[in-house]
Amino acid sequence: MVAQGITGRTRPTKVKKQAGAQKRKRDHVYVEQLDDAVAELDLKDGAYKDFTDLPLSGATKAGLKAAHFSMMTDIQAKAIPIALKGHDILGAAKTGSGKTLAFLIPVLENLHRLQHIGADAGLGALIISPTRELAIQIFDVLRKIGKHGHMFAAGLVIGGKSLEAEREALTRMNILVATPGRILQHLSQTAAFNVDDLKMLVLDEADRILDMGFQRDVDAILDYLPKERQTMLFSATQSSKVSDLARLSLHEPEYVSVHAEDKSATPKTLQQNYFVCPVEEKLDTLWSFIQASKKKKILCFFSSAKMVRFVYESFRHMQPGIPLLHIHGRQKQGARLDVTTKFGAAKASCLFATDVAARGLDFPAVDFVIQVDCPEDVDTYIHRVGRTARYHREGRGVLFLAPSEEEGMLRRFETKKVPIESINARQKKKQSIKSQLVHMCFKDPELKYLAQKAFVTYTKSLYVQKDKEIFNIKNYDLEAFAASLGLPGAPKIRFLKDDDDKKKKQQSRQELEVSESDEEEAEGKQPKTVRTKYDRMFERQNQNVLADHYKKLVQDGEAEGASDENDFTGDAPNAGKDDDDFLAVKRRIPAEGEDADAQGAENDDPTASKGKVIHLAGASQPLIIDSNRREKLLKSKKKLLNFMDKGKKLIYDDDGNAHEMYELEDEDDFRAKGLPEEQRQKFLDAERDAVAQVDVLDKAAAKAKRKEKARKRKERERGEVGVGSDEEGGAEVADAYEDALANFRADAMLSDDDDGDDDEQPQKHGKKWFQSDSEEESAPSKKRKKTKSIRHVEEPQTLEDMEALAAGLLS
C-alpha cells in the first residue's frame, strides 16, 4: 500500500503545541464559516465557473492553484456544489471531461469540514476504481491537490504487496483509493480496520464496478460499510440499473448528467471513423497504418491478452520503427505501471492493450485510438476511444469492423449518439505481412504457439459475445484468419467442436424420434444422418433395452404387479443375444454376496436379474449396468478406458519369452544375499564406481577432442591446411558435433570442476525471439547478461531507450 500524510511540517514541540491549539481554534471558526457558505450554495446551472467561486478550504484552493486548475469543467461546475452539500450523486459525463476532480474536491472538503482527520478518526472516504492503473492515477491527483495544507492520511490499496505490510498503515488512513478485490480482502481479514465511521463512498467507472464482474465483491464490501453515508457514482456512460442503486442504498440521489442533451456521446474534438476489414486482413492493415504513423502516439485495443502478446511480439520482431509497448491484465503490476508511465511520457509510441487500459486512464496527447477487435458494446467503444481527445484536445478514433459486424454496430452507434463515419485504406500503401508471419511462426515454435493461442482466444471472444445479432461466429472466415496469423491451419477449437457434437447429438436424438414415429407410416425408411458404427450399435441396444424393459414392466405388471425394484433392475431374457458386438451382454448382475462367475449358468433366468453385466474387451472385471447413467457411460470411449486394465510393459529374453518389466525376486534368494541395507549400500557403491569410470573416459575423450580441435585450428592458422573437400568439411562438422556432445556430457557430470574452455561450449538454448512476461520480470540479472548479445530480446528501459531504439531502427 502506498500511504501518505498529505502534508507534514515540523516545528519545535512546545511552540508546536501552542500553535496547534491556536490553529485548531482558527480551524473551528473557519470550518463553521465554510459550513455556512456551503449551506448558501446556489445549485442553479452555471452559477459558478471558477474554482475560486466555491467555498473551498485554503488547502484545496492552494492545491488547485499549484496544479493550474482554475476554470471548472461542466461536470465539475454542476457536481461539486451538490456534493459539497452532502447529496448522493449519480454523475455521467463524457470521457476526459474532468470527473476525477468532481469527486475528489468534495471528498477533501467534506472530510475537512467534518474535521475527520487523524488516526483516531478512522476511514472517512473510500474511493473504488475497477483497475489498479486508474486507482494509481486517482491517488496521484488526490496527492497533487491535497498536499498543500490538508492533514489527512491517504493511502492506495491495490494489491501487489503483502497484506501484512498494508495492515498496520491501513488502520490510520482517512482516505483510501482501492480496487474492489483488495479492499474486500482487508475488510474481511484485517480486524483493526475500522470503517464504522465512513462518511463517503465513491465508485469511479461505476457502470463497470456495478456490472457482473465485480458484483459479488461490491456487495460484500457494502455489507461492511455503514448505511448512513454519502455515495457518489461517476462514469462516462450511465447505465446503472435501479437494482444497482438499491444495492448501494442511495438516498434521493441527484442525477448529474451534463452531456445528456448533446448530439454526441463523445467529445466534440474527437474524429471517429470505422474501416470495414475482414478479420484476415486486420494485421496487414494495422501494420500498414503503423508504418504510416511512426511519429504518432497510438493506442490499439484487442479483445484478449493473447492477441496483444502475439501482435506485440511479432510486430516487434519486424522492427516497425516506432517504440512498441503492450499492456494486459496478465502482466505483473510492476510491468503494467512501467508501461503506463512510458506510454504517458512518450511522444511517439504504439501501445497494444486489452480493455484493462480502456477506462479512466489519462494518457496525455494520444493521437489515435485504433480498435482492432470490435468492442463488445457501444459503452466499451466509448471508454476505449475516450483515451484520446481528452479535455478539449483533438484526437482520432478508428474502429476495424468485420463486414458482418458493420450493420449491427452502426445501428447501435446511432442509438447511443456516437457519430462515426466510414473510411477506406489507401490500397497503394497497404503492405502484406502474411508471409513474414508464416516465416516467423515456422522458425519460432513459441511464436507459433502464441499465434495459436491468439487465434483460439479471439475465436472464443467472438463465440461468447452476448450480442449475437452482431457477432455470429459463422460469419468469420476462421481458416483465413488463422493463415493471417502465420499459422498453417486453423487450430481445433474445443468449444466449437463441443457445440457441433451437441448439435449432432440433438439431431440424432430428433431423428431417432422422428424415425420411431415414422416407422409406423413408412416402414424401412432409414435416417439420413452420417452415423458411426458405434452410434448405430448403441441405438440398437438402447432400443432393445427400452423395449425389453418396457416389455418386462408390462409382463411383471400383468403377472405380479410391477414392483419398484423390478422397474429399475429388471432385464429381459434376450437382451444379451447380440454377440457380434464388442460390448456383449453375457450375464446378469449377481445378487449381493454371490460370485459373479458362479452366476453364468443362470444366464437365461429372468427372475435372477438385478441389472445388466457386460464384459469389455481388455477389462478384467465385468461392468454392471444398473442405471441409465452407467449406460450412457458406455458411449464415451474415454470413460470406458477407466474400466480397462492399464496394461503391462513386457520385455523379451533371448529365447523370446515375455517377462514383466519388473519381476519380484524370490524372497529366499533375496534374504540369502544379506541384510537389505547392506545390499542397498553395495548396489550404490557399484553404481558409483561405474559412473566414475565412465566419467574418466568421458573426460579423456573430451580432452582428446579439444586437443585435436586446437591442433586443427592451429594448422588452419598456419595455413598448412588447404581448401578441404566436401568430405573433409563434413568430417569437421561431425567433429564439432561430437565435440559439443562430449563437452555437454562432461558438463552434466562434472558441473563445477569442468576445465573445458568456455569458448567451445555448445549453445544449450536456441535463439529466443522473445521472453514471456513472467520471464521478463523474474529473470535474474545474471541471465540477462547471458542473453545480452541477442539485441532484439532486450526491452527498452526508458523513453530515451525507446527513442534511441526507434531511431536506430529507422536508420
Ligand SMILES: Nc1ncnc2c1ncn2[C@@H]1O[C@H](COP(=O)(O)OP(=O)(O)OP(=O)(O)O)[C@@H](O)[C@H]1O
Ligand atoms: N478544471 C480543469 N482544468 C483543466 N484541466 C482539467 C480540469 N479538470 C480536469 N482536467 C484535465 O482533464 C483530463 C481528464 O480528466 P479526468 O481524467 O478527470 O477525466 P474523466 O472524465 O475522469 O475521464 P474518463 O471518463 O475517461 O475517466 C485530465 O488530464 C485532467 O488533468
